[in-house]
């Protein structure tokens with residue numbers, strides 16, 4: 001497939017084979033959140049955002065597998081090096097009990113692995129004085145370990161935000177506030193206090209700002225004279241620097257500054273959940289880099305291919321066995337992909353690309369200003385369009401699919417676009433035109 005000339009080509013979506021494949025799959029798979037019957041054919045042509053499904057449809061994928069395939073399919077920026085990798089057996093080792101080397105010296109081995117992934121992560125978080133990493137398997141595990149190390153510093157309460165999503169393990173789900181299905185009927189960690197996530201464009205009207213003694217909800221609750229929570233009892237505040245599942249909500253600058261002030265005043269640990277927004281997606285390595293806040297802990301996963309809890313060494317507990325996992329630092333292949341992704345971001349200046357192409361997409365959509373659109377927003381290539389109704393959003397996702405464009409919903413009535421980080425001007429034009437055509441078709 002030639003990425004420079006490829007175009008989506010759809011006969012029927014989903015086709016007969018995709019439907020059969022999905023039916024067969026569901027004979028064995030627990031019910032979960034499959035978005036549509038799109039079955040990627042691993043044996044067929046794919047490059048960057050273009051892929052072929054089992055029925056021979058060529059699709060333009062602006063989901064990047066929910067940011068978990070940050071450079072799309074078979075991207076030479078990663079694939080060329082992967083092709084040289086002599087796939088060992090085991091590709092996964094018990095990585096927190098044993099080491100593996102991909103050559104010598106450790107500072108620059110032929111094939112970087114878990115050690116080098118941690119070194120790269122420390123490098124891209126050094127502006128927050130972070131110098132230590134705990135690797136795990138998933139985003140939820142990165143969160144579990146982030147909250148564990150925060151509790152180790154003292155306190156048993158925490159603040160989270162309306163609209164939040166942090167994963168589906170019992171600890172992580174206790175922090176979710178986006179959909180009832182995530183928490184309904186499950187036991188939860190006690191002591192979590194939820195407050196508004198302020199994404200107000202102008203003056204705050206979401207309830208974050210108050211006329212109380214602290215001027216905002218958290219500061220009021222912690223106020224030494226009139227507050228209701230002892231700051232000593234608060235372990236952490238966890239936030240997504242751009243909210244993901246909750247609707248790609250970009251926070252208000254002042255709201256983030258308020259959180260920084262609370263952190264300074266009461267020495268409360270700030271966890272930035274960058275599992276969806278990190279690794280260059282917003283045009284900075286971390287979405288929090290756009291704001292005036294110094295997180296104490298960053299969680300990463302998805303685009304990284306493994307989970308990572310990153311912080312300062314003084315935040316991690318020293319006692320052996322407090323944190324561990326068999327596959328934690330042991331996925332040699334995924335770690336290599338993680339390193340290659342970070343290296344590709346630097347080498348090909350993908351942060352600037354995300355910034356420019358994101359702006360292009362937002363401007364094209366805003367200029368067309370279809371009537372049913374309520375908002376176009378995002379940072380870099382973490383893009384969202386919000387519709388007047390949920391039904392409309394769903395109809396547009398389907399109509400885009402029929403035209404060969406893969407998109408995803410988020411929030412209540414928002415559609416999100418996550419093109420690969422090296423998406424080109426032509427590909428953005430192509431994708432946005434398909435989206436606008438789908439919106440018009442639905443209207």
Ligand SMILES: Cc1ncc(COP(=O)(O)O)c(C=O)c1O
Nearest residue numbers: 138139140165166167244275276
């Ligand atoms: C912001 C955020 N945090 C945590 C998670 C959980 O990650 P995982 O699905 O890898 O457990 C996700 C996944 O969508 C996420 O978007």
